[in-house]
Amino acid sequence: MDRSVAAAYEYAEASGMLASSFVGVRLNKLFEPRTLQELWGLVFGGEAPAVPEVLLAKQVELEAERRFVGGYMRLLKSYSRPDPAAVELLRFYDYENLKEIGARICYKKEGRPDLVDIGDYSMLNWGKKDRYKTQVDEAALGNMVAGTPVSWYKTPAPETQADMDSRLDKQYVLALWESVQKLPSRERAPFASLLKEEIAGWNILWAIRLKSYYNMGREEIASRLMYTTETPSEKDELAEAALGILDYPLDDWGSWRRWKYRALLNPYEEGVYWSIDPRWVRQAAKRRVYRLAMTHFHRYPFTAVVLLTWFKIKQYEADCIRTAAEAIRLNVDKTALRDLAGVEV
Numbered sequence: 249m250d251r252s253v254a255a256a257y258e259y260a261e262a263s264g265m266l267a268s269s270f271v272g273v274r275l276n277k278l279f280e281p282r283t284l285q286e287l288w289g290l291v292f293g294g295e296a297p298a299v300p301e302v303l304l305a306k307q308v309e310l311e312a313e314r315r316f317v318g319g320y321m322r323l324l325k326s327y328s329r330p331d332p333a334a335v336e337l338l339r340f341y342d343y344e345n346l347k348e349i350g351a352r353i354c355y356k357k358e359g360r361p362d363l364v365d366i367g368d369y370s371m372l373n374w375g376k377k378d379r380y381k382t383q384v385d386e387a388a389l390g391n392m393v394a395g396t397p398v399s400w401y402k403t404p405a406p407e408t409q410a411d412m413d414s415r416l417d418k419q420y421v422l423a424l425w426e427s428v429q430k431l432p433s434r435e436r437a438p439f440a441s442l443l444k445e446e447i448a449g450w451n452i453l454w455a456i457r458l459k460s461y462y463n464m465g466r467e468e469i470a471s472r473l474m475y476t477t478e479t480p481s482e483k484d485e486l487a488e489a490a491l492g493i494l495d496y497p498l499d500d501w502g503s504w505r506r507w508k509y510r511a512l513l514n515p516y517e518e519g520v521y522w523s524i525d526p527r528w529v530r531q532a533a534k535r536r537v538y539r540l541a542m543t544h545f546h547r548y549p550f551t552a553v554v555l556l557t558w559f560k561i562k563q564y565e566a567d568c569i570r571t572a573a574e575a576i577r578l579n580v581d582k583t584a585l586r587d588l589a590g591v592e593v
Contacts, residue, residue: 254326255550261326262545262558265319270565271542278572284308287572305577310362312569316562317341317364323555324369331552333427333439337559341366343420346393347413349384350404359383371396397423414472421447421474425486435552438544442557444485445540447474449533451490452509457526459498466494499523512536538564 281287284304288296341364458464475484496503501516514528541560
């Protein structure tokens with residue numbers, strides 16, 4: 249399909265898909281069901297699978313993710329040659345699939361892994377037709393990554409798994425950032441700004457978690473952040489916000505009150521003890537990216553920005569569906585849910 253025709257078709261199709269999604273004002277509807285069966289019917293239609301509640305919560309999460317990914321791939325197929333950035337974005341699930349496989353190998357878990365199928369857009373070497381449904385051992389993993397950008401991911405072990413997963417995260421971010429820089433300038437600027445906000449948020453959260461939960465020092469935290477190049481820099485645009493707060497006390501509001509990303513922090517009340525809540529930061533960072541993606545989606549029609557922002561919007565929806573399912577399973581009240589999900593219900 250001609251690129252301009254494909255862009256027009258894509259925008260119309262993507263808009264229609266969002267209109268029936270649980271985003272914007274419809275997001276609140278996700279938190280109305282009282283049972284997982286009701287949630288399944290609301291989101292997917294039909295009857296829920298007859299499985300125990302714990303398994304049904306997991307199936308809700310997987311089904312939401314797989315439907316979102318399937319919708320994205322349908323949009324990608326509008327183009328005979330989609331932008332590399334649009335494909336690289338989807339390969340997030342290659343990296344997540346590798347983490348799942350690596351964890352199963354490390355801890356000798358039996359049974360079918362929970363993987364997300366991205367079809368021919370995968371950079372991995374999948375041999376069988378039912379490739380996402382079979383147990384993967386270390387030998388199969390070696391064949392899977394051979395000749396790919398992640399050929400180094402061969403022998404995961406419990407003592408190295410965390411570092412290997414961190415390397416996967418850094419590699420994905422670097423590949424995605426580099427692919428976005430190759431977009432035409434009109435498309436590159438808005439999506440680079442969105443991606444910068446998202447990765448900066450990840451780095452901020454990671455820095456706060458490592459400092460709060462593990463009492464790590466500056467150098468160790470800095471080595472674990474994500475950058476635009478393989479060589480870390482204090483001025484890196486993805487990491488500078490996180491690096492700039494490493495010396496801030498986690499319980500001193502005065503140190504944070506003028507910070508550029510103060511909106512990510514849990515509220516401060518005069519006279520009440522305050523300390524940063526990493527869970528609050530996590531949800532606030534996700535909402536920040538979601539709102540920016542919604543704005544960019546409508547501001548840049550008929551460009552690559554539509555496809556890329558649609559991915560982020562639907563990814564947020566899938567995350568909220570997961571949160572709603574867990575809230576029902578754990579019987580979380582609506583006041584706690586407001587903090588957990590970051591939406592008013």
